[in-house]
Amino acid sequence: MAIQIITDSTSDLTEEELQKLNVHMIHMRVIFEDGIYTDGVDITKEGFYEKQAAAKTLPKTTQVNPQEYCDIFESLLQNGDEVVAILLSSKLSGTFQSAMIAKGMAEGGERLHLVDSLNVTIGEGLLVREAVRLRDAGKTAAEIAAAMEELKYRVRFVAFIGTLKYLKMGGRISASTAVLGTMLNISPVVAIVDGEVKSVGRVKGKQKILEYTLDFANHYPIDGRHCVMFGHSRCLETMEIYREKCVKALAIKDYHWDELGAVIGTHAGPGCYGLAYIGLK
Secondary structure, eight states: OOOEEEGGGGGGOOOHHHHTTTTTEHHHHHEETTTEETTTTBBBHHHHHHHHHHOOSSOOEOOOOHHHHHHHHHHHTSSOEEEEEEOOOOOTTTHHHHHHHHHHHTTGGGGGGEOOOOOOHHHHHHHHHHHHHHHHHHHOOHHHHHHHHHGGGGGEEEOOOSSSSHHHTTTTTTTTHHHHHHTTTTEEEEEEEEEEEEEEEEEEEEEHHHHHHHHHHHSOOOOTOOOEEEESSSSHHHHHHHHHHHHHTTTTSSEEEEEEHHHHHHHHHHTTTEEEBBBBO
């Protein structure tokens, strides 16, 4: 009997990473004006940002329904395996509720362990990596799920938004605020707070972004036993400079990076970058 780990595409793991980590993926759907696209199947992250740039209204994500979840879960449970599913925060979507319904529908559902990550993008992906590490260390599915339930409350995620265009499109800021903020080179700061993406401040200039990050990590110290995740939306070079400075200043030994996808990207747009890690508290 094996342990199967599954996540959804809002964790932003690449196909290459999924294969390397031996993790299964549930693909969410993204709705644009011209139709519905399956995230990571018929629309790439690059394609998402290209379509977003041309869109007159913000795209939306749509949740997976219980029957779809049931079919996916049963395909993994059918050989007697156990399954640990690490999914998008229930505070951001009804997806987790659909998965809960599917657990009751699925044959073998008693071998399915559902984890509400209370996270998204690189924060969710970080938990998936931790689950893989525990699986490969020989932990049981129940032990892995229990560890995720503890770790998820210690995930710290902070990111800096590079363009105010999509916050304005979504009605989160006024047109005048967007114009003034752009002129002053102001970057809104977002974090995951109690399972939701919240605005927690704003900074002016890249040096202040680094200072904010270091202050954040000082307030929520990094647990060095776990890896750190960096993320960006179409600004790899900027993120690499940021990553290099953070790694040096915070003595980070183990790190990875991924590109932010549709959930964060819808409101942040291109030019957003940040990090996620497991905190000591």
